[in-house]
Amino acid sequence: MHHAPASAKKNSGWTLFLPKLVTVFREGYGLADLRQDAISGLTVAVVALPLSMALAIASGASPDKGLITAIIAGFFISAFGGSRFQIGGPTGAFVVVVFNVIAQYGYDGLIIATLMAGVMLIIAGLARFGTWIKYIPEPVVTGFTSGIAVIIFTSQIKDLFGLQMAEMPAEFIAKIEALWQARATLDPVNLAIALGALAIIILARRTAPKLPSFLIAVTIASIIVAAGNLPIDTIGSRFGGISANIGLPHLPTFTTARIMELMPSAFTIAFLAGIESLLSAMVADGMTGRRHRSNCELVAQGLANLASGVFGGLPATGAIARTATNIRSGAKSPISGILHAVFLLIFMLVLAPLADYIPLAALAAVLMVVAWNMSEIDRFARLLHGPIGDRLVLIVTFGLTVMVDLTVAIQAGVVLAAILFMHRMSESVIISQTTANDAIDDDGARSPSAGVLIRQDQPDASSDQPIARDGIPDNLEIYRLSGPLFFGVANRLTDVIDSVAGYPRDFILCMDDVPMIDASGASRIEHFISTCNRHGTRLFLVGLRPQPQKVLAGMGILDRSGLYVEIDIAAALQKVTPSAA
Structure with a gap:
């Protein structure tokens, strides 16, 4: 070069x-x-x-x-x-x-x-x-x-x-x-x-x-x-x-x-x-x-x-x-x-x-x-x-x-x-539930077709549709967030998480598809950490990219108790509560 x-x-x-x-x-x-x-x-x-x-x-x-x-x-x-x-x-x-x-x-x-x-x-x-x-x-x-x-x-x-x-x-x-x-x-x-x-x-x-x-x-x-x-x-x-x-x-x-x-x-x-x-x-x-x-x-x-x-x-x-x-x-x-x-x-x-x-x-x-x-x-x-x-x-x-x-x-x-523009950007963001088997491949990395089983752009907690749980134990939830987490979409993160029936022992949030995050998005993450702490849920943030990691670290959010930052899902799965694994 x-x-x-x-x-x-x-x-x-x-x-x-x-x-x-x-x-x-x-x-x-x-x-x-x-x-x-x-x-x-x-x-x-x-x-x-x-x-x-x-x-x-x-x-x-x-x-x-x-x-x-x-x-x-x-x-x-x-x-x-x-x-x-x-x-x-x-x-x-x-x-x-x-x-x-x-x-x-x-x-x-x-x-x-x-x-x-x-x-x-x-x-x-x-x-x-x-x-x-x-x-x-x-x-x-x-x-x-x-x-x-x-x-x-x-x-x-x-x-x-x-x-x-x-x-x-x-x-x-x-x-x-x-x-x-x-x-x-x-x-x-x-x-x-x-x-x-x-x-x-x-x-x-x-x-x-x-x-x-x-x-x-x-x-x-x-x-x-x-x-x-x-x-x-x-x-x-x-x-x-x-x-x-x-x-x-x-x-x-x-x-x-x-x-x-x-x-x-x-x-x-x-x-x-x-x-x-x-x-x-x-x-x-x-x-x-x-x-x-x-x-x-x-x-x-x-x-x-x-x-x-x-x-x-x-x-x-x-x-x-x-x-x-x-x-x-x-x-x-x-x-x-x-x-x-x-x-x-x-x-x-x-x-x-x-x-x-x-x-x-x-x-x-x-x-x-x-x-x-x-x-x-x-x-x-x-x-x-x-x-x-x-x-x-x-x-x-x-x-x-x-x-x-x-x-x-x-x-x-x-x-x-x-x-x-903000409305269109928020509509392009995907917060989806996935399975442990679909989220990782044989090498422990994300699969190119990481199985998005449910696209919850407009979550409905009262929906009668059953959530597919192939490969996910009862006490574990795995969600993937795709797209920029900015103020126009930050509240949707809370809405989707709140739609989960009950709070699991461990929660893995994959963020390897989040290119950027602003202060509002970081505050939503912090709010989610506090909510998880109140319910005894351990939160794993997986695959943080440089800009989101810099913002979250700069605001002191990565130092919160009850939060674990891992490189990929495979690393997070090794640390989940044994009874949930």
Whole structure:
């Protein structure tokens, strides 16, 4: 077996946080690589330009905030991230939470929440929580992303149809009612521009998928609106245009009360940023065969959100669609993502005056497509045909996201999924009675087909079924426990033992199939020892594996009187009371 050198083992800790940019330079980076990265960076910048503005507007912010986020956060995510191809910036996942934070706490509140989320992400990365992504169930992720898609879709109906409304309610039902009440204000010209832009996007994606469909649609719509002097809302008419100046770093005023009230929002931002960035990195790995550094990626996401917040930007994370575009465009390294940010900065400085003519109807069409892509209808439908528990998690998470709040939806979805998991684990644990002959083979070891005569997953002490006792004397009981003994199943151990008619002189509990035990399981074992002592029963624990033995020894349980720990059943049988043998 090959062993890593001592130096490699010593450095393995800090290398988890080594940016992929450093790795690329160490491996060698040439002009050909730079040329390809420049092409892919320009391609992604063209895609991100209209999208960043559209996402900012949908979030309740001005379009320049989206560009600032894509530039600042996009640079940091690529420069310090753990993925070679990750493209960062504003994403649809944040639209709901950002809109609600701005509505409740103002834009300064959003900045504070973003900065707090950045700190949380850095701490999560340094604590090596990056590998925990695999513990977030698919129904939870699909549930809240599909819910976000519905909210984005409904939020764009106003600009899609050109409805005249004094204010758009944040609550879903109230929003639908307000839109319906404003139906008489529909603007046919606005709707025609929106549907035309939507048609261009769909047609371009089907006939020429490599072309920047978003930019093409927005550009054509802008030319038509400007040339025809059409009376519909544009970036210029609603926001007064886009500033070509990013501005200087600025920190809002922090107070303890402000921090506490924004803590749930900050946690939601950090959670979404971590989940989406690592999912995006995993997608990139699948497309390229590379492997990202998850904890380094979380630290980079934290730095990016700190930087974005300092410059007045929005929360940022890895963008799956833009990352995939980056890879398909031939990106070689994180330089592509850095150049994407540079190109966006150039566009902002040079093309800012032209943004005045961009119709909001065209940006609404862009967001409609984003919402459709986020909805993951095929995956949602597939999960609806899954186990009933997963369907419940999916529907609850989706429903709470749409009807209540994203923070509540995520918390409820994760908790419900955890309870479901514990239930399934407890159902997989087997506590079964066996015989002395079936429990050991001729060599005194456990038989591969150790005879489970009765599976007592749901023991019934009043059952009329006779217990087979082949090879077991009247004063001896042998039970085997299979599966992890954790708090979700610990009480079942007592229930099964209590179902035994009377208490024997000796009781052998085989635990060679128990891979782990927690404090609750250990307490059940301790309780069982006490019960056996009260009834004069000697308890033999057989075949303890390392983790259960360490836990039981650490809690002092193995030192209890009346308890005997043996290597296998054969050794325990040699020590049972002679009258029972």
